[in-house]
Amino acid sequence: MNRMAPLLAALLVVASVATPAAAAVTADRTETQDAYAGAHVSYDVQGDAVVDYTVDNETMVESMRVESQSNYESRAGVSGEVDLDSVVELDGLGLDMGASTTTQATVQTEGAASIVTHDNEDGTLVVRGGENGQFVEAQVGSDAEAEAASDDRVVVETDNGTTGTFIVVGDGNVTVNEAGNVTAELGSDASLVFRESGEERTDGEKRVERMIANGTATAEVYVEEQGEQTVEDTVTYGQDTTVEAAQEGEHTVNMTVERTQSQGKVVVIHVAESVVDAGESAEVLVDGQAAARAQSVSELRAATQNGDESMYYVAQDASAQAEASTTVMVGFDHFSERTASIQGEETTDGDDSGSGMPGFGVTAALAALVGAALVAVRARS
Template identity: 45%
Template sequence: MYRITAIALAALLMTATLPAAAIGGVAGAGPQESSQSMAADGDAYAGTHVAFETSNTAVTNYSVGGEAVFENVSVDSQSDHESETGIGSSSGLSAVTNVSGLGLTIDAQTETRVKIASEGSASMSAHDTERGILTVDAGSESQYVEATLAEGANATAESDGNAVVVESENRSGAFVIAGDGEVDVNDEGDVTAELGSNSTLVFRSYDEGERDEAAKEQERLIANGTATAEVYADHRDGERVADVATYGEDIAVETKAESEERLEMTAERAQREGTVIIATVSETAIDGAESADDLEVTVDGEAAAEASSYSELEGAIGGDQSRYMVTQSGEADASADVLIAVNHFSERDVAVQPASADGGALGDSVPGFGVGVSVVTLVSAAAARVRS
């Protein structure tokens, strides 16, 4: 049996004037009071990037960047839906329509994340980032999910079967499944998904032109279980906020604010196998670096190898050396995506930071890209806190 480990990822903020209170909570952290840029009122939520409402049985009027994406999103256990409608699993996903939905309530909220609980084992999480991530976690039971599109939007299943793409006036988005399941377009033109237990339906939204080949590769890594966590760092009204989305039941990520210069996250896995962490840093976090090409990654104080292809990146998992890639979605997007393939989960220190002028690794005191990520294993603490 694999040993359970806890890993602390620290984002090193090089701007000394940034107050500690500016560091927002992330997935796994306890509920926090919203910032002024966000509001939650009863069963309605309005954030910086994402807004939605909840009815008794669905998330309704889900919008990203001010543009409506879904009229409603509902989830119901497969057994209940098949019993109510008389359809069987052999009918196919295209026949799954009018999912009645489990009762939903806003359960917990941090500065960048809202968790929505259901009356069954399923839950949803909405992430208030530019990517507008919405996840549906099946929990212990198999589920059907139906997303009714907003007016003017349309959905298309990609030929490779990995994703369903939703196109609206100025945005596009993609549904993929992390774990067991299938996603498709039903007979009414909406999106339906069949989720096996402990699987996750993931929706990621993009501004016009952002869903490029790099974005599609990230979707593929999520769908095949290689990428299990996505970190997003941003500034809002001069304050630092961060978010983590996790894809799957075997990883949990929690942030801590311990100083003005550090944003720490604890990641726990119930297995030793490595994984890819997608770290997206917004434009305001890279003022100290001339370009995303200035970034480098170190593991246990040694420079990680830069991967020249996605196959090389994935090949690092289980190998002798961790690897990383840095990508950007077009010239207009100043944010950078750092894909870190941690080769295995034992006692590791991983850092993402600007490269020095001579190409060597930098320490905490050197200004630059503005964000670093370090990994430290805390085996004893994890054993006390995580059930096998």
């Protein structure tokens, strides 16, 4: 036993030193990981490309590269206006995984462009051109087909019928190049957006796509349950827009929208019924006052164009893949900082809004909520 004691002591010393070292290696790998896997979205970053971009287990993009227009023109020996159909095999910028939160992840680039992915039901991906013009090429899967729907939208459909749309916001256009891949040209401060539409691209999905492309919709907000946690994700399409959103209580979602420009815009909010059972009876307050309900998207859009008041529209057909959710569009008549509150359906017998406060109806209870401090999760795109 006496001979074994020194050996056991030595082994304990080695074990005590080896354990922290192993933990350090694991931590380093976590910090320098080149893959992302969320509740909806997963992908890898390999050198100069984002690869295997998957939404709800369906690979929508096999690889995507970004290259500055000036670098491409110099390398290809061309100048002036470039035929976008002929832009192929981009020499992509160097990429690395960047910071991530519960619902968002960034891909760092060596150039002015930025890439942000959103772990929401639409698997939203946003490429911003930055100060310099950029080309983007996205190679779709071998079992997928890409087709231009307009100068600012290309629709991708996989072999099993899952669809997604590439949308250009701002100064630029997108098409299908001669190799059958999606190619976009982004001017200064323009963006390329990808959104998955599930197995059916509804009229509501098409409507939202058009609103994003023409600048009517400046942001989308997603409120859903992931596991036992309620998460909020905000996607902004205008660089002058900031959105904060959070669930407030059991039946209310609050948000604050700031814009540096005064022109009115629409914010599209997707709320899971498991979080707030909104449905057709949803009510909306803007800046603490009950907003008028628009009967059509045209009426909603008019409210943002020098309208007399803000309005909202409940769109039940906005997404075929999110059957247990409600899409509410809020049209703000002007900015700079506005607040909105979405109230869901009553869920208790005979209670007006669950407030338990005598004399308080839905509107008064909501006004009290909006008057209270907003519990917000800041998400800048």
